[in-house]
Amino acid sequence: MRLDPDACRQRIGPSGHGVLGSVHAERGVDAVPVVFVIRDERVVIPIDTVKPKSGDRLQRLVNLSADDRCVLLVDHYDDDWSQLWWVRIHGRGHESAPTADQLEALAESFPAYRSRGAVTSAIVMVIDAVTGWSAETDLV
């Protein structure tokens, strides 16, 4: 029922949505929903103008600039618990201007990112560990 790193990669594929957890100095931990693509062994999480945010600077960026440790959880929930699986990526994230290749991958996966200027920045996460779990042991 544990998934090895290859099986984890297969499950999440080249892009998806998940929850980004980061360290908050006072609250201990923060969590926000994100979309992502994986390119060249890095998780690329766009900062965009499409889904409006509150506040001047995103708290996730404030958190990562103080402590770069973070986690991305990709969770597949189903009312039928024999279908459950999840993949978790631990790593270190930093804000970074997205490369042309990363922008292209984002636009390919998420139509809203095809407009010029939709992605203004990115959190690029260097992967330290990939773990996962599936209720369907026979499929992996």
Next chain:
Amino acid sequence: MRLDPDACRQRIGPSGHGVLGSVHAERGVDAVPVVFVIRDERVVIPIDTVKPKSGDRLQRLVNLSADDRCVLLVDHYDDDWSQLWWVRIHGRGHESAPTADQLEALAESFPAYRSRGAVTSAIVMVIDAVTGWSAETDLV
């Protein structure tokens, strides 16, 4: 697009599934998928025998016994981004034997918990703050 606490409660309802984030001494932050019910201003997250886990003691319990700050994110994703919403609950979580009322609420929401002995323990989270966001501003 920010949801006030009442609108947040309405969105998540009395039970659901989400991601629990906790503080990990070395990795900074952990995240695991969970199901929950909300009873008497507390989030009740079952520890069960239904979804097999790895290891002798759940890491989420190790984390919370060292630092009780945690977060529960309930994320509604949709390929149509006008349908996105999420609710986030910050609080402090402790392992606790579930009460008869909590066990009943869990069994009502999750059929797998109707078998005797399915829920062995619980993380009970005292709520400090509830925040949320919705792309559909007109509905709230």
